[in-house]
Amino acid sequence: MxxxxxxxxxxxxxxxxxxxxxxxxxxxxxxxxxxxxxxxxxxxxxxxxxxxxxxxxxxxxxxxxxxxxxxxxxxxxxxxxxxxxxxxxxxxxxxxxxxxxxxxxxxxxxxxxxxxxxxxxxxxxxxxxxxxxxxxxxxxxxxxxxxxxxxxxxxxxxxxxxxxxxxxxxxxxxxxxxxxxxDIIGSEYAAMLKNIYAIAAGIAHGLGYGDNFQSVLMSNSIREMKRFIKKIHKMKRNINNSAYLGDLLVTGYSVFSRNRMFGNMIGKGYTVKSAQMEMSMIAEGYYATKSAYLLNEKNKAKTPIIDAVYAVLYEHKNPKKIFKKLTELLD
Amino acid sequence: MxxxxxxxxxxxxxxxxxxxxxxxxxxxxxxxxxxxxxxxxxxxxxxxxxxxxxxxxxxxxxxxxxxxxxxxxxxxxxxxxxxxxxxxxxxxxxxxxxxxxxxxxxxxxxxxxxxxxxxxxxxxxxxxxxxxxxxxxxxxxxxxxxxxxxxxxxxxxxxxxxxxxxxxxxxxxxxxxxxxxxDIIGSEYAAMLKNIYAIAAGIAHGLGYGDNFQSVLMSNSIREMKRFIKKIHKMKRNINNSAYLGDLLVTGYSVFSRNRMFGNMIGKGYTVKSAQMEMSMIAEGYYATKSAYLLNEKNKAKTPIIDAVYAVLYEHKNPKKIFKKLTELLD
The missing domain is CATH 3.40.50.720 (NAD(P)-binding Rossmann-like Domain)
Structure with a gap:
């Protein structure tokens, strides 16, 4: 070269x-x-x-x-x-x-x-x-x-x-x-998963959960991300490095993130369709949610947050009920 | 009982x-x-x-x-x-x-x-x-x-x-x-250290650093917190649990945190004294910085963020220069 x-x-x-x-x-x-x-x-x-x-x-x-x-x-x-x-x-x-x-x-x-x-x-x-x-x-x-x-x-x-x-x-x-x-595989999956967690953060915000809960959600998200990626490609990686945790935080805490905005509208009661039309674009995390969920059906990592977002976006379950259940699974 | x-x-x-x-x-x-x-x-x-x-x-x-x-x-x-x-x-x-x-x-x-x-x-x-x-x-x-x-x-x-x-x-x-x-010791130190990192986040914000940098700072903070606590009390703990990472995030990302506000004023050019007078109270993290710094002089964990905040608050070094140097030490 x-x-x-x-x-x-x-x-x-x-x-x-x-x-x-x-x-x-x-x-x-x-x-x-x-x-x-x-x-x-x-x-x-x-x-x-x-x-x-x-x-x-x-x-x-x-x-x-x-x-x-x-x-x-x-x-x-x-x-x-x-x-x-x-x-x-x-x-x-x-x-x-x-x-x-x-x-x-x-x-x-x-x-x-x-x-x-x-x-x-x-x-x-x-x-x-x-x-x-x-x-x-x-x-x-x-x-x-x-x-x-x-x-x-x-x-x-x-x-x-x-x-x-x-x-x-x-x-x-x-x-x-x-x-x-x-760690190309871990980096790619982290970049993809963080968009799902940003949707979750948006849904929670739209439903009226506050900053205390958001910090618990992010703390659980990074642990879930670690479990998810480990099943796909086990190697020594510090999940708290900027490429994983930093990337999660900049998206999850950003009010400008399209994924968070999309989640926020869902939390506020928009349907998936109408939120997508309103935004005139489809948030990356929408596709990521389905792929991650399906992939994890085989891998079986514990992923309550991905599961909750999937239930809301693809099974059209009531976000309020799903997130109420999710709060029981976080710590 | x-x-x-x-x-x-x-x-x-x-x-x-x-x-x-x-x-x-x-x-x-x-x-x-x-x-x-x-x-x-x-x-x-x-x-x-x-x-x-x-x-x-x-x-x-x-x-x-x-x-x-x-x-x-x-x-x-x-x-x-x-x-x-x-x-x-x-x-x-x-x-x-x-x-x-x-x-x-x-x-x-x-x-x-x-x-x-x-x-x-x-x-x-x-x-x-x-x-x-x-x-x-x-x-x-x-x-x-x-x-x-x-x-x-x-x-x-x-x-x-x-x-x-x-x-x-x-x-x-x-x-x-x-x-x-x-983990009483880890929990106590985490609760104390997070205030120092919130001051750091405030200083960075006051100096004009943006969200991209804040996420890198938080990602480095949690790794630094882990190293610091490990030197004091080594035990199996998941630093990403809510009591550690969650607590760091809720403070570091909060615009209402007194510690972050205090740091923000320092970053904007207030002296330590005038920021304290303006706030009519002393942010917890001010004391924590000194104690953590002195304690770590013996323990020798790698703590560039605590060191930077200490230099600004107690050695009255120029925050802009100190944080410019700090950015070289983060990743």
Whole structure:
């Protein structure tokens, strides 16, 4: 691999925009795929994304923008995907280039709904990327604070730590600190599960539970997350590291989290459908809940919180009753 | 011990008031000491504490109120102390009755400044209470939410678990869930340390750090707390239980926490003196910082956050510089 790799980011949302911003601090050129040509034209003219993180200004001369996904797959050595999990399969299906020899990092928090796989597994199974070429970028990190250049910490996970280290360097700056990890599976599942716990926090808030209960819920969530992940991939990991606990907290305690907001509406009495329509997007945690629940039917970790959220979202059980029962199972 | 013990609460603040309220759900009579006779007269007439948690209404016929501490020490089998740690020694010094055979629970979060001891040790060393008769009541629990009868979880710790169980029963109600623990030392130190981390969270907020950093700070705080407590009393404990992690979160994420508020003012540029004057009270964490720092000079756990708060509060170092250095030590 060359010393400075060619990197392209795939996605036009706030997290993709934040990652492009971070890379621009270090690289002379950053590839950026977004499917909407109008947004590309806008960025070229106005130096910021019209729809997301519009306060982040770009040096347009550094951006290699294209709405042709194959053009940027060809261009880059390292592909960073930051597309919402619900659309990732449709986007990946557009790729006709063979990219099985490229390095692929996922900044996607969730599960590919069509295959029920976490994104790393999806790349491996569906696109023949070997696991040592697959990595994950996780927070705790609200994209909005990256735009404001507020100090944030990222964890870059890859079983081949050299590749994690390479990307770490490309992302680090005076407002981004990075660390590497070899726990790609744990990091991916943590990033996915935290969205379910954020929905739970939102439901609890919507039902009128207070801060005392929220702290108990988060304390139980991290223990549940540990049990869940351990069943999938047992290894020595400190679940209180920023990539797991930090990521849970930044989402669970954020009033801006879409997942928490979605849960909050459910707690306040919206149906799942009407909450989704009201938000005009589907919270990642909605899909994650189903996948996690089904996966755990085999693994049988004790997961009362995931079970409660599943019962509310997919079995249309009464949130008030389900959460009343849940409170008996927490401690 | 009789089946229903006589219980008295010592203290007139919000946490004492909340505990009296909880006990009144289960007992026919609750002793309540507060030094201010005017407050007692007010409560008798108006059925609520004039100064704290005034929305909590009492059935006055259940309250055995007195401003004579010895009267209530004589009365009760179980003494619950909920006096701010800064005043606890002065109050205890008033006791002329021998209470070495009584059961003593501490709901005090901190260290007795004059002796540098956690409250349990202070009772043991200064008042000859055997350790098996000493217990601790910990949250996560804002008193304000008890007044509103919002579901809260308490942990009651005592080396003699039977005594913990007894008090658990007296405190539990439809809005209070209790669990018992035998980790009295860990619980006390956790309750004390969390105030230091809340000050750190406040300083960071005051300096302009955002939510991404706060989550990293909390993730590092719980790991630091674990290391600190392990040096003092090594035993099998899950630091992610509500009594430790939950208590840290409810304080660290609360905008109402006096410790966080105090830190926030320091971060915004107030001197320690002026912040204390402005708040017209001294945050518990101020004393805790010194005690924890000095104690750890011997124990040598890695405690960058406590060290940073100590440098700011006691060595009057520049918070901006100290926290900039701290960010290098977190991950």
């Amino acid at each position: 060359k010393k400075i790799p060619k990197i392209a980011v795939f996605g036009g949302g706030s997290w993709a925009t934040a990652i492009v911003k971070m890379l621009c601090e270090n690289l002379h050129q950053v590839g950026w795929y977004m499917r909407n040509q109008n947004s590309i034209d806008y960025i070229k003219e106005n130096a910021h994304n019209p729809n997301y993180l519009s306060s982040a200004e770009f040096d347009v001369s550094k951006l290699y923008l294209s709405s042709d996904i194959n053009e940027l797959v060809r261009y880059a050595d390292v592909l960073i995907f930051a597309i919402p999990s619900a659309f990732v399969k449709a986007e990946l299906d557009k790729i006709t280039e063979d990219f099985s020899s490229k390095i692929v990092f996922s900044a996607i928090k969730g599960i590919v709904p069509e295959t029920g796989l976490i994104v790393g597994e999806h790349f491996n199974k569906m696109h023949q990327i070997p696991f040592e070429n697959i990595g994950v970028i996780t927070g705790p990190c609200h994209a909005e604070e990256v735009a404001m250049e507020r100090l944030s910490y990222l964890t870059i996970a890859c079983t081949d730590v050299k590749k994690a280290r390479l990307l770490s360097k490309c992302l680090a700056s005076n407002y981004i600190k990075t660390k590497t990890s070899d | 009789k089946k229903i013990p006589k219980i008295a609460v010592f203290g007139g603040g919000s946490w004492a008031t909340a505990i009296v309220k909880m006990l009144c759900e289960n007992l026919h009579q609750v002793g309540w000491y507060m030094r201010n006779q005017n407050s007692i007269d007010y409560i008798k007439e108006n059925a609520h504490n004039p100064n704290y948690l005034s929305s909590a209404e009492f059935d006055v016929s259940k309250l055995y109120l007195s401003s004579d501490i010895n009267e209530l020490v004589r009365y009760a089998d179980v003494l619950i102390f909920a006096i701010p740690s800064a005043f606890v020694k002065a109050e205890l010094d008033k006791i002329t009755e021998d209470f070495s055979s009584k059961i003593v629970f501490s709901a005090i979060k901190g260290i007795v400044p004059e002796t540098g001891l956690i409250v349990g040790e202070h009772f043991n060393k200064m008042h000859q209470i055997p350790f098996e008769n000493i217990g601790v009541i910990t949250g996560p629990c804002h008193a304000e939410e008890v007044a509103m009868e919002r579901l809260s979880y308490l942990t009651i710790a005592c080396t003699d678990v039977k005594k913990a169980r007894l008090l658990s029963k007296c405190l539990a109600s439809n809005y209070i869930k209790t669990k018992t623990s035998d």
